[in-house]
Amino acid sequence: MTFSVRTVPAPTAPAEPACDVTTRLGPVTLPNPVLTASGCAAAGRELDQFFDVTQLGAVVTKSIQLAARSGRPTPRMAETPSGMLNSIGLQGPGIDDFLAKDLSWLRERGARTVVSIAGSSVEDYATLARRLRRADGVTAIEVNISCPNVADRGLVFACDPVAAGDVVAAVRHETDAAVPVFAKLSPDVTDIVAVARACVEAGADGLSMINTLLGMALDLDTMRPVLAGVTGGLSGPAIRPVAVRCIWQVHAALPDVPIIGMGGVRSGLDALEMVLAGASAVSVGTAVFNDPGAPPRVLHELVVALAERGFDRLSDAVGFAHRGPA
Amino acid sequence: MTFSVRTVPAPTAPAEPACDVTTRLGPVTLPNPVLTASGCAAAGRELDQFFDVTQLGAVVTKSIQLAARSGRPTPRMAETPSGMLNSIGLQGPGIDDFLAKDLSWLRERGARTVVSIAGSSVEDYATLARRLRRADGVTAIEVNISCPNVADRGLVFACDPVAAGDVVAAVRHETDAAVPVFAKLSPDVTDIVAVARACVEAGADGLSMINTLLGMALDLDTMRPVLAGVTGGLSGPAIRPVAVRCIWQVHAALPDVPIIGMGGVRSGLDALEMVLAGASAVSVGTAVFNDPGAPPRVLHELVVALAERGFDRLSDAVGFAHRGPA
């Protein structure tokens, strides 16, 4: 609560929704639009100590790969003005451990789960999707395409509409039609609408945006990069204007494609900004590090903010800023 | 001084340099590496009320176009976490008025001047360069290529290596060899090194980076974009990690090309970070709005920081973080 937020209503349990906050993400309807962000909530268990994770629209898991990964050396983070850099390097268990320990816990707990997957080849992603098809408790798949493509000299999939489309098509092909596939886009591209379009044409049910911006910081004592990984991903309130712009542009170009918005959301008003720009759901990432109670607080504040503005339904607010008040 | 800075030595006049801070920008040597940023200092006159602008390495002027321009409607700005959005729309006098009133004042005042130019066609830029060739008092030209190219459906020159190179080649062709031409790059591209390379191959003596990131904010009362121009440029401390990364990447790829670094510099330590990443000079932009005395303060703090780290010459610190302490 001492976090920098634009409004701070009493941090109580979500109020009786004054408006219908269910939200449709392609074939799936969530009870509300507030999710965690991949890599900022592990697989939900730690946050469940602070609030009931089944209260959220869904838990989005840390991106899972085929095999266990140790990630990058430390230091893995640097604080920056209103933001942070991270270079975790996707440390995590492989898909087997994830299914056995994390997904099963989430399912038993009764949480909805968006499984984020990451790979270094189209085949990796396809295999992960195949494994998930046989698993219970997958509400949606978020395809983290901000990974280097080993087949293309390490060029990040998300930076190339063709490669991005290939990954999405492979995942869509392996996934049950009832499970929506969301492609997670990187803002570090010249034309995000082109990548968005390629993903949708390849079968993505929706788009998640934005992933972190590539950034870096130097340690002025050692005079070397702070991060062992040299560059890292910039997240937090600092990037929110970029996230809102990306959501706005893509919603303008593809108004029927559901968007999960993220990037610097700390408060219900920040979430509302993304909804008005075109997001059907909102993920809370870095804000969790400052306030483990942020996701339910954001939901509560969003509900209040929608009601104050006379919205009976969240869906009426999605993309409202493109249309303007009547 | 109450601005958010990483260090706050006494805000006095620059100390006797403990180290040689002259810096080479291609054919030109400046007495020190701290400049203003284009569009954040008008043409120097207003700041001269707060400090002696001849103390700076150079004044970088607001981007000048052929004809006078009224810019965009208001609101033209929005504050964001540790940053701001602007959509000024390059309001300014045309080149004639600029030469008659602004450049002549700067020359008489004894300031070094980097003239920033902007256009909407390659021919515009060439014409501007031709006009400047006949003018006295132009220390360098900074080519603002973050402008829509009318010949290419409004695609921003800086987003396309070929278009960027065309502009630079045209300006270089019209400019005296003794006057360096710097191309100012946009971070909103998939591969900034490719654009940098194209500019250098087209004859740029150096590169300025970064221009603002494309961002946007919504007004949560009106539920419409805050800016009359809808999207705007994000600047300020929030973007510094992106700027440092761009400087780092380009310096790594083109170590002999001088770079003017900018993006969120508030203090001498911020400037040092850019120098260590590869910048030979540093522009102070948004920080001036908070602290009109920022440029000389940054210079003073940079000199102190260099001396504290045992640098006898600024040039030894340029790109030092790529090499690491011996």
Added chain:
Amino acid sequence: MSEATARPLQVRGEVLSTHRVGAYHHLVLVAPGVADQARPGQFVALALGGPDTNLVLRRAFSIYRVSTRGVYGGTVEIIYAARGAGTQWLARQVQHTRVDVVGPLGRPFAPPRDVASATLVGGGYGSAPLFALAEMLQARGCRVDFVLGAASSDRLFGALDAKRMGSIVAVTTDDGSAGTRGRVTDVLPAVIERAGTDVVYACGPMAMLRAVSVVADSYGIPAQCAVEESMACGIGVCMTCVLPVRGDDGITRMVRSCVEGPVFLGDRVRWDDVGTVPADALGAPR
């Protein structure tokens, strides 16, 4: 306040005292040097938020009063509404907090060439700069009348000062909680007629300034209006604070309200076009 317009200063100020006045806050800042140069209608720009703030822009406030003498070697006073992040931060500060002050900024109200009857119109905290102006005018032998308006009585600032200084003092509130229910322009014509007004001075919201201009125009008298546009720098370098103003040559330009204003002649400002770039403005897109 002194008469000479000099260059603005940047000084390390300090909060001397702060207290509430109705819905507003009255802040006294030690700001050596700024006071000596300030003229009525000018403003100061304050850097708010402390060392680790995420606020990067200064905030502009009209100068309410200054004192150039005394133990503090010069104080500047402002009246402000705590609405957004910066002003809310300011409202939490206590004595001795350091606040970087830039000022005085902008063009002040111009006194009439001859002795004249002046009507001063203020809306909300917009009345703050009018009292120093009144003092200056009275020192020059001018008659001074006031019209003060606000949404409600707690947003009415300076009615007592006005009563002390003004010949006529007319007060309006939107909700009728003080004075006449209505707008300042509902009562302004009557005041102008009774006072034989030669010049109107106004400070307040844009809509009020526009309406005041229309009334003054209809009486063929000039209105000097202090406008409030969003400002990023306050010193003329950023071009965020522009509005369309007709020049002596009849040409409309997008002029910076921080350096060419905040005080403009009402009949020069194209009130209906504020927030747009009129098609006939210099350099307008064709």
Added chain:
Amino acid sequence: MSEATARPLQVRGEVLSTHRVGAYHHLVLVAPGVADQARPGQFVALALGGPDTNLVLRRAFSIYRVSTRGVYGGTVEIIYAARGAGTQWLARQVQHTRVDVVGPLGRPFAPPRDVASATLVGGGYGSAPLFALAEMLQARGCRVDFVLGAASSDRLFGALDAKRMGSIVAVTTDDGSAGTRGRVTDVLPAVIERAGTDVVYACGPMAMLRAVSVVADSYGIPAQCAVEESMACGIGVCMTCVLPVRGDDGITRMVRSCVEGPVFLGDRVRWDDVGTVPADALGAPR
């Protein structure tokens, strides 16, 4: 401090008092509930900087002391060095400032199964958590000795408390301004030998912990070391705080020091490889 490890709480804390102790600051926070659960070696994570801060991450601090009773319904005390932006902000706060507190976090020091002779080694503010530990150990009948080290005497924390509680108290400073000139490990062997140490508990900089581990190893006794790694979340969700630790199965994993630590067995931590991913670690790049 209570014995049960329960889930961490997030509470709206408040500064009760703050004062300097040598080069450090001693902060007493009202944090209802946190105190009741805290065990020696655990830490709290504080959100610093106020409503408009540009600081987005919490800061971790070892719990120095708690009090579960009294009018404030539970206080937590920490000893901190004001170095960066967050701790400098904290040092400027006075009574009543609100500080959001998450805690207690992490795995505490494990008491020995049987009555034992324990040597507690602290470096700088790292000695802060050792006094509550000493109390707990003494309550279980353990002998407690202290080795406290610091760069200089002003960075030596708790020497008086140590003298009150410890059988032997050895002090070292790098500059010789207090105790023996040198490092804690210069005097640790002698203490271990005199005290017949069964277990070492240590908290301080990484280099110290590593050296203490080596000494303990050479005596064949366990060392419980509380590490300090950069943490973004402190609650186990971000993976920034990892270091290479050998498990019961002999396999090295990059484990989170915020939830699997901060207390580790010294011989399990691969001190030489901290800051790297050892090639034989689970999931290391091939």
